[in-house]
Amino acid sequence: MQAFEYSKPTTTKEALGMLGAQWGETDILAGGTDLLSLMKDYVHTPKRVVSLSGIKELKLIKSAADGLHIGAMVTIEELLENAQVRKEYASLVQAARGISSPQIRAMGTVGGDLCQRPRCWYFRKGFGLLPRDSRGRDLVPNGENRYHAILGNSGPAKFVSASSLAPALVALGAKVTIASASGNRTVDVEKFFMAPTDASTREVDLKPNEILTGIVVPVAGGAKQATYEVRQKEALDWPLATASVALKMSGSTVQSAKVVLGHVAPTPWNSAEAAQALAGKAINESTAKVAADAALARATPLSQNAYKVQLAKVAVKRALLAAAGKA
C-alpha cells in the first residue's frame, strides 16, 4: 500500500474541502473493506484518504415525508437492525442479508456498497475497467469472462455492477444524495450507475470532489417486493445473478412492475420488457416465467457465461413468486 495522508473531518463540508479535483489524488474511506484491498493491490494509490467515520450526520436513519433517509455511513448491520427498514423494505433487507459475512456487514456501509469498485478481475489486476491488450483489443471477449456481463455488454464495458443493494434500491425508486462544494444534488439510483465508454469515466455518476451522503427510499406504499440472489455459495461472495422486484397491485393483478437485475450488466438492469410482460397479469408460475424470459430476451452472453442467462431467469422468476407470496 502506498503511504498517504489521512484526515478525519467531522462535517461533510470539511470533508469536501479535503478532496482533490482529479481521480487518483484522494479517496474517500467508508468501511474500508473494498478501498483497503484496492490500495494494497495498487489499483488505487491515493495521496490522501479522507475518512467519513467522524461525520455523525452520515450515520443517521431518518423518516421524512419523501421517504426514509439513510446516511451513507450506516453499516449494513445497522440497516438490517432498523425497525422501519425491516417493516417496509423487505427486498432491501433480503439484499442486505445477501452480503453474507458478519464482518463485512459490520464494517461495510450503504454508501460503500454503492461506490465499491467492480469485481472484474482484469480491473483488480490493474488492466482498467475497460481492459485492453497492447494492441488495443478488448481483453474480455476472448479472455476469462465467466463472471462478466450478459446484458448491456455491447459497449466497451463488460464488467458487472458489484452493488448488492442497488437492484433493490432501483426497484424501490430510491435516490442518492450527493454533496459537493457547489451544493447538493439528488440522482435516481438507476441513473447513478453508468456504463463507462472511455477510460476517463467511472461506473458511477460521482466526481472526484463529490461525496455520496446517503440515499432516500420512497415510502413503499404496500408495493409487494422481493430480492432473490443466485449464488455459488451461501457464505461470503458476490451473487452470480440477482433480481429485485417491486409490484404495485390492483387486487390480484399487477398494476405496474419493476424488475431489476443485478450482477448481469455494467449497471443494475431495469427490465422494461419484464415489466411490460407483467402488466395486468396475476403472478403465478407461468406469468413469472414469461417475465423472466422477456427480461433475458436480449441477453448477449460472452464465450464463457451463457450459464448466467438461465441463472438470471431463475432469479427473476423466484423473486416474482416470493413477492407475490407464492415462493
Add this chain to the structure above:
Amino acid sequence: MSKIDSDSHGKNKQPGKKGFSRRSFLGGLGIGGGAVATLPTGLLVESQAAAAPAMGPGPIPVALRINGKVHNLNIEPRVTLLDALRNHLDMTGAKKVCDRATCGACTVIVAGRPVYSCSMLAVEAQGKDIQTIEGLAPSGKLHPVSAAFVENDAQQCGFCTPGFVMAVKAFVDRHPNPTMDQVKKGLGGNLCRCGTYIGVRQAALDAARQMKGGKNA
C-alpha cells in the same frame, strides 16, 4: 519504496515490549525495508478554508484500547489494525492470510462487532474497544468459546482458529440461543481449509449454552 509495507515498521520502538523477538531482531538489523516513504507535503491544496487537518503520510500518534489497556503507537496512517497488532504490539493471535477481507483469520472484535482487522486502518480503530484473542483468558482459564473448540476438536492445523474463536464470541454475544442455521450463517465470514466446520459449529452451539446467564466478557 518497498511495496511490502506490512513488515516495514519493525524498527519502531514499541511500548511494553519485553525481551527479544524475531521482529525486534529483524528491525534491529534494518531488515524489512524500514524506510519511511516521504511524500512531498502540501501536494494537495485544500479547496476550502473549512478543511480538516491532514496527518501523515509519516508516522502519527495512534492510541488503541486493546483488551482494556491503552497502547500508544507512532505509526503511518496506512498501517492496518492487523499490522499494528502483529508488527507493533507483538499480538500475533490474529493471523494475516488473505489480507483482503475474505478469509476471516484476522477477525477481532471492535465496538462489540466482529471485523476483519486487515481491512481497518489502525487509526480508524481509535476510541473504540478492541478485543483480541490475547484478551480472552485474562486469568489463564480458557474462555468458554475456546474451551468448546477444544471439546469439539474444532481445529486441525489451527491457523484459522483465533479468527474463528473471535467470530464465534462476537456471534454468541449477540445470539445467546442460536439455531444451527443461524450458526452457519453467523460464521459465514471465516474460512477453514482443513474443513473443521462441523466441529466449529458445534463449538458455537456449546459455547452459547455454556455462556447462558451472563456474558463471559
